Amino acid sequence: MIYKLESTLTSYSYSVYLALEGNDISLSYDGNEKYKSSDLVDIGDSELDVFLRVNGMNGTDWSILILVTKPSDSTYKEEYKKSGEIESRGTIVLSEKFKLT
Amino acid sequence: MKTALFIFLTYTLIQNNVYGSTTLGDSNDNTSIYLWGTNSVSSNIKDKSIKLTYLNSESDDKYSWGLALKGKAADGSSLLFEGSEATPETTVSIPIGKHWIFSTNPKVGEPGIISDDWLFFEAKYKSGEHQLFDKTLAFDKQLYKEKLNSKILSLSYNAIIDGVFLTGVSIEYGKENNYEDLSKISVKTTTTIGSEGNDIRISESSIDAREGKYVEFNQRKINMDFMYVPGMLRNRIGFDLFARHTSSSFKGSNTNYGIGIFVLDEKGPTRILAGVTYMHDDEENENLIGLVAGYNF
Numbered sequence: 001m002i003y004k005l006e007s008t009l010t011s012y013s014y015s016v017y018l019a020l021e022g023n024d025i026s027l028s029y030d031g032n033e034k035y036k037s038s039d040l041v042d043i044g045d046s047e048l049d050v051f052l053r054v055n056g057m058n059g060t061d062w063s064i065l066i067l068v069t070k071p072s073d074s075t076y077k078e079e080y081k082k083s084g085e086i087e088s089r090g091t092i093v094l095s096e097k098f099k100l101t
Numbered sequence: 102m103k104t105a106l107f108i109f110l111t112y113t114l115i116q117n118n119v120y121g122s123t124t125l126g127d128s129n130d131n132t133s134i135y136l137w138g139t140n141s142v143s144s145n146i147k148d149k150s151i152k153l154t155y156l157n158s159e160s161d162d163k164y165s166w167g168l169a170l171k172g173k174a175a176d177g178s179s180l181l182f183e184g185s186e187a188t189p190e191t192t193v194s195i196p197i198g199k200h201w202i203f204s205t206n207p208k209v210g211e212p213g214i215i216s217d218d219w220l221f222f223e224a225k226y227k228s229g230e231h232q233l234f235d236k237t238l239a240f241d242k243q244l245y246k247e248k249l250n251s252k253i254l255s256l257s258y259n260a261i262i263d264g265v266f267l268t269g270v271s272i273e274y275g276k277e278n279n280y281e282d283l284s285k286i287s288v289k290t291t292t293t294i295g296s297e298g299n300d301i302r303i304s305e306s307s308i309d310a311r312e313g314k315y316v317e318f319n320q321r322k323i324n325m326d327f328m329y330v331p332g333m334l335r336n337r338i339g340f341d342l343f344a345r346h347t348s349s350s351f352k353g354s355n356t357n358y359g360i361g362i363f364v365l366d367e368k369g370p371t372r373i374l375a376g377v378t379y380m381h382d383d384e385e386n387e388n389l390i391g392l393v394a395g396y397n398f
Contacts, residue, residue: 011369012366012368012369013217014200014217014371015207015216016207017161024208026161027161028160029160030140033369053207054207055204056216056261057261059365059369059370061367061368086264088332090212091264
């Protein structure tokens with residue numbers, strides 16, 4: 001099924017990578033701390049694969065918010081949220097499956 | 102809070118040999134650290150300048166480009182352009198950056214010891230006009246102006262090492278002059294407007310100028326910074342050791358070393374909230390203390 005995913009990554013890192021369902025996501029950067037993208041993604045098993053890597057200085061905060069909607073159902077809306085900070089070696093990796101209802 | 106700190110430091114804290122700037126720069130606004138994709142407004146109260154920087158990039162872009170404009174205040178205001186001409190003391194620069202020189206693109210895999218790095222090439226056009234005074238010339242030619250429109254090229258490399266060191270080295274080459282080294286004078290002109298009986302009416306005007314031999318020369322600058330952000334201080338304090346080298350056929354070679362201590366944003370250590378730098382200038386034999394405030398948008 002096709003879902004619309006609106007992703008917002010907030011971080012003072014300059015080196016970030018986001019993949020949703022194995023697809024590379026190109027995030028537009030506001031030159032400060034917001035990276036954004038809006039994508040239509042086919043999610044077959046009702047589980048959204050999220051892969052995020054953030055590189056930078058230790059102590060750099062990061063947070064990701066993904067708004068999930070269905071073009072075919074205007075009442076459907078879900079939010080995926082996660083946050084943290086780079087704790088060591090200048091990198092973090094987040095790899096999760098988000099169950100959609 | 103950040104806005105108040107920015108205004109306070111840049112407009113009120115002027116003392117002898119204490120100067121403010123709003124980047125990672127020292128009291129002369131020199132630095133080798135150019136952050137990737139950071140749009141900012143910065144100012145320097147030593148030369149009364151304000152700089153606007155815009156850089157454009159996307160998360161998966163290897164390259165970034167941008168525009169920076171720097172204007173110096175004259176009589177309390179700063180115009181960058183008048184018609185199609187750049188006003189004196191305006192600097193226009195175009196930075197072009199390349200990401201992931203020795204570090205790993207996060208799309209490809211885990212970073213090594215270098216968490217992130219980037220290279221910036223910058224082409225600058227600096228417009229300058231300077232008021233000079235020479236008492237040996239004919240009276241009506243003693244006050245005159247010299248124009249210097251110089252092209253400056255610079256290359257800088259920055260790296261984040263192991264998440265705790267922010268390092269940089271930059272090389273710059275371009276035409277400079279010795280205007281700042283000349284003696285400051287105020288030239289007063291008294292004109293008799295007319296007289297009636299015993300009364301004489303005069304008008305007085307005053308022009309700030311510099312006196313001495315004005316020289317233009319090519320100068321090379323090398324800046325190096327090595328900032329350590331220890332985890333034990335919750336990544337909130339940065340200690341910067343830096344070196345500033347200049348060399349030219351006119352002034353010879355000069356290298357100064359300094360130290361800076363910075364308070365960093367709790368959301369990310371690459372953002373400076375405030376700081377202080379100290380450098381001893383061997384050439385002028387003076388101690389320079391710089392105050393730093395950060396403001397990004």
